[in-house]
Amino acid sequence: MRVISLGEGEPELAVVACIHGDELCGKHAVERFLADDPTIHEPVKFVVANEAAVDAGRRYVDEDLNRTFPGDPDADTHEGRLAAELLDELAGLRVLDLHSTLSMAEPFALYQRATPETFHVLQRAGIDRAVDISHVPGGLVGYLDGVAVECGIKGSDAATENGERILRGFLAGNGVIDTEFSLADPEVFSVTERVEGTGYEFIAENFVRVPAGEAFARRHDEELTAPEAFYPVLMSTDGYDDIVGFGARRLGRLSELDH
Ligand SMILES: [Zn+2]
Numbered sequence: 001m002r003v004i005s006l007g008e009g010e011p012e013l014a015v016v017a018c019i020h021g022d023e024l025c026g027k028h029a030v031e032r033f034l035a036d037d038p039t040i041h042e043p044v045k046f047v048v049a050n051e052a053a054v055d056a057g058r059r060y061v062d063e064d065l066n067r068t069f070p071g072d073p074d075a076d077t078h079e080g081r082l083a084a085e086l087l088d089e090l091a092g093l094r095v096l097d098l099h100s101t102l103s104m105a106e107p108f109a110l111y112q113r114a115t116p117e118t119f120h121v122l123q124r125a126g127i128d129r130a131v132d133i134s135h136v137p138g139g140l141v142g143y144l145d146g147v148a149v150e151c152g153i154k155g156s157d158a159a160t161e162n163g164e165r166i167l168r169g170f171l172a173g174n175g176v177i178d179t180e181f182s183l184a185d186p187e188v189f190s191v192t193e194r195v196e197g198t199g200y201e202f203i204a205e206n207f208v209r210v211p212a213g214e215a216f217a218r219r220h221d222e223e224l225t226a227p228e229a230f231y232p233v234l235m236s237t238d239g240y241d242d243i244v245g246f247g248a249r250r251l252g253r254l255s256e257l258d259h
Helices: 025-035 051-056 078-090 116-124 157-173
Strands: 002-006 013-017 044-048 094-101 108-111 129-132 146-153 187-196 217-219 222-224 231-233 243-253
Touching: 013 025, 013 078, 013 157, 025 044, 025 094, 025 146, 025 157, 044 078, 094 116, 094 157, 108 116, 116 146, 116 157, 146 157, 187 231
Parallel strands: 013 044, 013 094, 094 146, 108 129, 129 187
Antiparallel strands: 002 044, 108 146, 187 243, 217 222, 231 243
């Protein structure tokens, strides 16, 4: 884990990169931001999380860090220990956690704790779609207020560019840097199920409603359908080993939700 703190005093904000070692957009976005030697008005912390996995060019060393929280300082795995260290380092901070994906190019946000602090981050991340993924345990944002952002397609320049724009919006919206920003009112979805399966081709579109009974994935002659309409989230042909992705329902705009 590498920690870079900017500004005077105790930070209330943190930007996290490389929870997954093969998703470099966040690290590159942070490096680009820091290379400009920015003027900082409030303290902020930048954390490159799983450096060992980055060095190995892999998603993780022993197990998926984002399924490992809260972890344990005496855990048997690298990620188990790292999860506990990260929660210690980030305790009490509002977090922007940058990821990339194989599921879609357009950025979207994921959150698990529906708190005012989380929604504060969500409004300032400048993203049109957000997903409550509290259905899926073990993630960083299940233990901290804030959001994970899928910045774009893994390994693409666009993901890094999106990551840097999102990072700057988050910092500007919190008074850390002087950059214009506007509050977002994202469309919010809530994950209701994991869709199990290996070797399926995903044939629908993420965040686009799949009507009841319509095929959304295919393997040879076999098709996957659902008895009720739903919205695919994080679904892809090659994104996961054991699942196609997640099924969600649409909750409405953030401003329409009770919170
Ligand atoms: Zn990730």
